[in-house]
Amino acid sequence: MTEEELKELHADKVVDARGTSCPGPLLAAKRSITEVSIGGIMELLSSDTGTKRDIPRWAEKMGHGFLGVIDEAGYSRIFVKRTK
Amino acid sequence: MSKMVLALVSSGMEKLTAGGIMLSGAVAQDMEVKIFLLLGGAYAFRKGTAENMKEVGDFQQAKDQFLAGLQKANVPYWLDFYKKAKGMGKVTIYLCGTAGKIWGSDKLEDYVDIVDTVCGIGEYISSAEEADLSITL
Numbered sequence: 336m337t338e339e340e341l342k343e344l345h346a347d348k349v350v351d352a353r354g355t356s357c358p359g360p361l362l363a364a365k366r367s368i369t370e371v372s373i374g375g376i377m378e379l380l381s382s383d384t385g386t387k388r389d390i391p392r393w394a395e396k397m398g399h400g401f402l403g404v405i406d407e408a409g410y411s412r413i414f415v416k417r418t419k
Numbered sequence: 420m421s422k423m424v425l426a427l428v429s430s431g432m433e434k435l436t437a438g439g440i441m442l443s444g445a446v447a448q449d450m451e452v453k454i455f456l457l458l459g460g461a462y463a464f465r466k467g468t469a470e471n472m473k474e475v476g477d478f479q480q481a482k483d484q485f486l487a488g489l490q491k492a493n494v495p496y497w498l499d500f501y502k503k504a505k506g507m508g509k510v511t512i513y514l515c516g517t518a519g520k521i522w523g524s525d526k527l528e529d530y531v532d533i534v535d536t537v538c539g540i541g542e543y544i545s546s547a548e549e550a551d552l553s554i555t556l
Contacts (some may be wrong), residue, residue, distance in 0.1 A: 356492045358443035362507065365478075366446045396448050 336403045341414055344402070346378035347371050353382040353410050361393060362375065364415065369416045376402070382410040390415065395399040423452045424550040426543065427460025431476020432497055433485060434556040435463055439500025442552060452503070453550070454464045454512045456534065461518035469498050469531045498531065505533050505539070513533035513538040 336344075350367045352360035360381040373378045379390065387404055390413050392399040400416035423445045427438055439453075445452050456464050463472050475482045488494075495503075504510050512534045520527030525537055547553040 350464045354493055356494050358440055358447065359493075359495075361445055362503065366507065393447060 336414075338403070338405055338416075341403050341405050341412075344376055344378075344414060346414070347375035348413050349378045349380065351380045352386075353380050353381065357383050357385045359383070359387065364390060364393065365397075368415065368417050370398075373417055373419065375417050377415045377417065379413040379415065380410055381413060387411050387413065420449060420451050421551040422546075422549065423552040424455065424543075424547045424553070425452045426443050426455045426457055426547070426555040428457045428515070429461070429476045429556055430459035430463040430472065430474065432473055433475050435460075435497040436489070436494065436500070436556075438494075438505070438556045442492045442504045442510070443500055443518050446504045446554075447512065449508065450552075451509040451510065452504070452511070453546050454510065455515060455538070455546070456513065456530075457515045458521070461465070461514055461530075462522050464512075464514070464534055465522060465524075466529055466531055472497070477526060492540060493536065500531070502533055511535050515540065515543070 347412055348371050360383050361409050364379050370376055377401040391401040394415050399419045400415055400418050402414035405412040422515055425438055501543045514530055514534050514537045516525045516539060
């Protein structure tokens with residue numbers, strides 16, 4: 336999705352993992368995705384640089400949909416769609 | 420479900436922390452993980468030791484920088500990775516019986532309560548053989 340499309344999304348759950356280092360955001364994503372209904376969207380906030388690369392791979396392996404990233408000042412907004 | 424075996428041989432905090440991070444990544448991906456506490460790993464998980472095990476193994480010259488860096492980066496204490504992973508996934512922690520005897524006890528009650536069982540080396544070898552990923556630290 337484009338950044339403009341991502342900005343239009345309404346996340347069903349926002350998970351703020353800023354301030355934690357890897358693997359904190361990854362574990363937060365794993366724990367929190369189950370709190371989103373199938374078809375729903377989780378937005379993960381992370382200030383850990385490596386998480387931007389981890390989450391797409393994690394989502395693919397877990398069978399969820401990685402939608403994209405918006406970079407903000409000092410952190411990223413990472414969007415995942417729960418698909419199963 | 421794919422399987423990972425993590426053998427902890429060192430009591431160095433840098434390796435215990437690395438193992439905890441790898442364990443967390445595996446649990447995040449729904450892998451089944453078996454952890455084997457061998458020699459130094461068994462030492463680190465003893466009650467009374469595990470709660471304050473802050474010695475490094477390989478790089479004494481950078482110990483202060485390492486400890487300060489952990490704090491600055493908000494990285495949890497190494498034992499917390501293992502406790503958290505146990506609560507999030509299929510993780511089993513085995514104590515090597517011989518290692519336990521070397522450190523004075525092979526009884527589970529003398530180790531932190533996340534250690535599940537005592538094993539022999541055969542169990543480690545067969546588990547490593549069956550695993551998709553085997554890591555030794």
